[in-house]
Amino acid sequence: MRDDRSVTPPPIRPPSPTYLSLAAQAPLRIGEPSASKKLLVLDLNGTLLHRSPHNPRPKTRHQQPQEDRPRDEQGNWLPRLRPVHPRPYMRAFRSYLFAPQTSAWLDVMVWSSAQPHSVGDMVDRCFGEEKEKLLVIWARDTLGLSSDHYHRKVQTVKDLAKPWAFLSQKSAHIPSSPHSSIASTPRTSPEPSSPTRPSDDSIPMTPQSHSALTTLLLDDSPRKAELQPYNHVCIGEYSGERRAKDLESLQKEQEWQTAVDARQQLDAQMAHLSHPLLPDSPEALAPKDDAEPIPDGDGLEEGASAAAETSKKRKRKEKKLQKRAALLEQLEVGGKPQGSYDETLLAVIGVLDEIKSQANVAAWIRAGGLWGPVGPPEARSANVQARVEKHDNKLALAGQRTSESTPAAEEAAAQSDGSDLSVKNAPTTASAVQPADEETDKPRKRKKKRQRMRDSTGDQEAQPAEVVDVGNDEETAAPVSSSPAHSTDIEKTVERPQVMWFEDEQVLNHWATRGRKALDELGIPVEHGIER
Incomplete structure (x- = not known):
């Protein structure tokens, strides 16, 4: 996950109410994946590969331009291409995307914020001859940037409404404008120059129009999908350190x-x-040596x-x-070393294997689908605490019944007026202790904390909870209560950083395991493919 690199970060634009309403629907599974074909929009640098930084060459007084450097359509020198290193399991990922069984329910396109000449090189390294199977290839000249921002490292946003509109036009065979193949680039942008973008007539179109129901953007930058956040599967950046x-x-x-x-x-x-x-x-x-002539x-x-x-x-x-x-x-x-390779692309295959059976991609991601059956850490902690609380309650109830049946308990009950429960005869578990002083008694505070956690799990006794949309982040819940919340609890909730789904080892392992299974079912070798 890359840090935002904009010189002056633009304000965050909120999603439209229509989009949020669609994403708020309940997830629904479908029986036949091909009945709702999906669209996978792929980023390149940091997502599918790592580009090494430029190595500055020593300048000479009479340095001549290198003829191997590419030029644009106007004949201007372009920056030198940087070395490209595909992510582990890229070959298996590519084979999965373009397998006939996958192509029946999945369209694939590339949308990168890099300049066209760099996009062409990265696509060649990642997809080779199979790049012709991509629906379309878009570069920086499709983002609607001004001429000034086009050549600067500014924060960019990929508005999925652009490919939706473009692909919808192509599927309907509507005559397009000269710039429709680059997603309606404004006049202030440089002239499109991507050599890898197929012509309008060569794009293998799907008869289905895509939308938030069917689209998945794979990108390592969190802000790239701020307009359609629940169609974004954010993954960790494939950096030089990771390589x-x-x-x-x-x-x-x-x-x-x-x-x-x-x-x-x-x-x-x-x-x-x-x-x-x-x-x-x-x-x-x-023949022996002694048989030879002396x-x-x-x-x-x-x-x-x-x-x-x-x-x-x-x-x-x-x-x-x-x-x-x-x-x-x-x-x-020491035995055979256990090679640990980045398994992000295997996990993405596992996610795709699930999304193919979802009728609404945005609703599935918003509902926490990326966390799989493991669930976010907060929910897992709440579930554990709820089970512990129930276990404590059972033990307390059993202990109370046992104490009531003893002669000592009967004698204490006879001496009591029934309006109070003596502490010495009460169960000794912390969950059963109910002191009067809320301000100073620590066991009472632990009780309240456990109750809040149990409420967030959805038990029948739980209070209504306002749930923050989970998406790529972990889920948080705050129960609605008439009593004022402690300031320390609020501070902890605000200060604690949100964990991304791919940062959780259990979640990533779950999807990677499912990805391996999906590859095995298609007969695709699970090989990391890393080379020096």
């Missing part, structure tokens, strides 16, 4: 494989050196010299094998 960890895992994997290969070679060589000759083996049946004196010296050289080579070889064996023993002590 360095993947390369470290790759190095360990390669070292282990080299060690395994060396072990096999060592075992074969040691077996050959120690294996006695069988009577019927070709070596045993070969050489003269010079021949004896040459033979002795050759034998000594052979002996030295054999000793060096044995010594080398012994060193390898010692190294292999050290590697085998």
Whole structure:
């Protein structure tokens, strides 16, 4: 997830009331995914790949422009292309997107805020020849930026209404304006120059119009989808730091494989050196040295010299094998290293495998669908606390019944007027203690905290709760109460940072596991594909 890099951040624009009303609907599953074809809008840099930073070259006094640098349509030099490194499992992700079974319910397009010449290079690295299967490829010249902002690092927003309108026009075969293929770029924007954008006639159109019901934007920048936040699946940025960890895992994997290969070679060589000759083996049946003519004196010296050289080579070889064996023993002590690669794209496949059966993508994301069956951390904590509270109540009730049946309890009850419960005869669990002083008694505060958590889980005894829309963030709930809330509780709620779904290890593992299963069902190898 990249930080916002705008020089002067523009004000956040709220979603339209119509959009919010549609997203507020209850999620609904459909039986046939192809009945509601989905649209996947893909970002590139930070989402599907990592672009290394520019390496400044030393300037010379009479430096000539490099002919390998690309030019725009006006002949101006364009910035040099930066090295591109696809995210782990990109090959499997691409195979999944364009598998016939997936294409039956999914359209795919690219929308990047990078300039067209960079987009062309990144698309080539990620999709290769299969880029022709993309519905459309859009670059920075489709965002409606002014000429000044086009060449600066300003915060950009991807208004999904643009591709919806464009694709709707194409599916209806409505004659389009000259700029319709770039999502109605304003006149202040540079002339579109993306070499990778297919012409209007070459775009493989779907007969279905897309909307918030069917669209999923995959982007690592949270603010890119502020106009349609519940159609956004935000993922962690594939940064240089993350790639360095993947390369470290790759190095360990390669070292282990080299060690395994060396072990096999060592075992074969040691077996050959120690294996006695069988009577019927070709070596045993070969002519003996004593059957050959006896050489003269010079021949004896040459033979002795050759034998000594052979002996030295054999000793060096044995010594080398012994060193390898010692190294292999050290590697085998720790066992095979567990390579940890970024599994974000596997998780995205898992999410897509679920979204294909959803009638309303925005409603599913808004309802917390990205958190899967695991649920947000806050909800999980509330569920655990609710179970603990119920367990405590059962123990307290059982203890109360037991104490009432004892002679001591009967005697205490006889002495009591029934208007009060003696503390010494009350259950000793914290949940049963009800002190009068709310300001100073800590057990009473814990009781209230547990009650608030239990209320947020939706038990029958719970009070009505105002739930903040979850989407990519975790869910929070505040019960409606007549009593004033403690200021410390409010401060904790405000100050605690919201966790994104992909930052939760349990949630990410759930979707990655489902993604692996989806790939297996399609016969697609689950390979990380990382290269140096």
